[in-house]
Amino acid sequence: MSAPENLPPAAEPAQPAVVPDPVPLAAVPGAPVPVAAVPEVPAQPGAARRLPRAVGVALATAGLLAVTAASAAVTVAVGKPDDKPAVVAAGAPGTASPTASAPASASASASASATPSAPATTEPPAPAPKPSSTVKGSVSNGRHEGDLRFFLLPIPEGGEAYGPLDGMTMTDEEVAEMFDNQDGIMRILRSYSYKESATRVYRTADGKAEVTVTLMRFGSTAEASEFAKNHTMNLDPIEITGDSAAHGYIRKPKQQAYTGSMTGISSQGDVQYKVDVDVKGTPDKALLSELMKRQRDWLTSGR
Template structure:
């Protein structure tokens, strides 16, 4: 973990703002949710970069899930893309099962963020954070399941980070952001948001002064595909 700074510290100045919803709820949340909650289970999740990675129980039941016509059922952790070989996973290797309170915990205004999640029909969330095998990048993936595809689409459409935009490729809706830390002592973060069916996606890559755009795109493509097909 040497040289990396937890996402919560890196993105403290970046804000995700939710526009007015049909119910009239506005919210502002920092993207630090993923890093700050990974260990406890959140989306965003809640394990800090310094959290030890406990060994998995040999009798632990693997998460299971299914998808049909954009509706995802079962354990949402099943749909998290698997970490690469050699990755150092923070917390439960299967990922964290998260609540709305977990997701809102890393927000600049937790109460407003919680209201926004409720307005869009929050059901549950899952997240996983890991350090790549080479120790160069910290990756956080957060999935938030809503009442239906239209609610996930509305949540995506109404959100955006106050940061430099980052061009992304792909035939599906997605937006990218470069969350520069502005400090020589902390790492920069690249972040992407998207949605597939009833699930909203947030992926971040933190590390060094030049996080990999190619890695971010690869992870987003893989995560979208897993949500679309269940594989």
């Protein structure tokens, strides 16, 4: 290393000054270590408003138009979305001078040494409170009062709702779309003293099935029962156990890698209920029977 320039003159030849080499920054205790940039995790788009798939209806009663339509045959793979990587904020690195000078003495070096200390013990953060429903309803002698969403089958432990946790009330346009926009469908519904509909879609905890529950409230128990009996689909029929008033349908996929579906239809009091299940491969009708029974019990007691 060359001697610094512009030294003052001296009587004797100047001895070259020895300057210590700069200490590498990574060797200095507390110096920040370059960290590779962490790619930003894209914000997950909000869950799109989803509607029950179109179904066919055959309504036959005195003086009314008989309507039948084919159900949609859309194949969708149902699976559990990949877990998103957690982003952990790192602590601020320590600061250090860009250069370091030689220690003045051995004792100074010893006193400047950092003494490791035991990490402080902290309590784990309390879990976030579980969201609960904010809608209310009551049932008496088969008549359901209050918010119809209250009577939607509760999401099982570990399940994940698509859209609002409490479900959604449906407009007339959405109800008509559910019936494939058949001519006169709203007129037919009103002939049964139709009042309102509500729906909710959720994914099961194991990520293997997607469940859609749809409720339709009518003017009386007799009207809801009659409408449910005439609500049919152009699919293969299946038996539903545990719900004597129910009838069901199944669509098996052409390949096990595709999505199959099941639908159950029944009524309790002044409400018709319909449960749709989409699952990869051939559906197990035992799952549909269980969901239909649970929905019936919930409509019966409200709890």
